[in-house]
Amino acid sequence: MPKAKNNGKEATHQFGEAAIDASVSAWVERFIQENLPISPVPSVPEILLHRAGPWSGLSRLAERVEDFGAPYWAYDWGGGLALARHILDNPEIVVGRRVLDLGAGSGIVGIAAMKAGAREVVAADTDPCAMAAIDLNAAVNGIPIVPIRGDLTVVPPPTVDLVLVGDLFYDHDLAERVTSFLNQCLEANISILIGDPWRAFLPRTRLQLLAEYPGPDFGDISRVGQRKNAVFSFEPACRQVHPCRASE
Numbered sequence: 735m736p737k738a739k740n741n742g743k744e745a746t747h748q749f750g751e752a753a754i755d756a757s758v759s760a761w762v763e764r765f766i767q768e769n770l771p772i773s774p775v776p777s778v779p780e781i782l783l784h785r786a787g788p789w790s791g792l793s794r795l796a797e798r799v800e801d802f803g804a805p806y807w808a809y810d811w812g813g814g815l816a817l818a819r820h821i822l823d824n825p826e827i828v829v830g831r832r833v834l835d836l837g838a839g840s841g842i843v844g845i846a847a848m849k850a851g852a853r854e855v856v857a858a859d860t861d862p863c864a865m866a867a868i869d870l871n872a873a874v875n876g877i878p879i880v881p882i883r884g885d886l887t888v889v890p891p892p893t894v895d896l897v898l899v900g901d902l903f904y905d906h907d908l909a910e911r912v913t914s915f916l917n918q919c920l921e922a923n924i925s926i927l928i929g930d931p932w933r934a935f936l937p938r939t940r941l942q943l944l945a946e947y948p949g950p951d952f953g954d955i956s957r958v959g960q961r962k963n964a965v966f967s968f969e970p971a972c973r974q975v976h977p978c979r980a981s982e
Contacts, residue, residue: 778846899912927968
């Protein structure tokens with residue numbers, strides 16, 4: 735996959751989304767560095783991330799960034815935590831493979847894949863602030879990641895070996911778009927793993943449960959050890975898969 739260059743530095747790719755002004759992008763990076771401290775991730779302490787706290791003042795980003803959305807990239811999500819843990823514990827899943835981290839958020843899943851030995855990781859998200867967070871978090875962990883801004887579910891699957899999907903089944907319409915895209919990936923012989931804490935819109939008849947990990951979800955560190963965050967493989971519709979059910 736091509737890599738754009740900008741003043742000697744690898745630039746963020748664009749897929750159907752306008753790039754934010756360079757000065758705004760630089761301001762967002764400084765804001766994250768100054769207001770979202772670096773800390774180990776719950777249940778995945780091998781990875782360090784810039785993470786939001788009670789006094790991070792994320793509303794100031796909304797005032798400065800025109801396309802600012804919900805700052806999902808600033809918090810821990812259960813599916814991403816489970817996928818990252820599963821990959822680090824089972825590096826053979828990614829070793830030598832080209833990987834897409836779809837809906838990457840903070841970049842935690844892609845970072846885990848690179849740490850475990852992936853050949854290349856592309857991290858895609860629609861949020862311009864997520865692009866800055868992915869760059870910074872990759873640098874903190876000393877690994878390279880290619881960030882792409884845009885909705886990849888509306889274009890043909892990229893040339894990768896594995897797609898990793900964390901926490902994209904919290905909304906009905908989004909879940910339908912993602913499932914359709916994953917079907918295209920299977921047709922292109924791309925393997926798929928999904929991480930999710932058993933949300934309502936998971937395509938459960940298409941999933942094979944691989945593992946569960948205790949951990950928080952969406953920044954709720956108080957429930958660590960109580961919630962079960964799961965990792966699944968996404969299987970073809972013609973394959974008989976026993977419908978997954980949430981663990982009690």
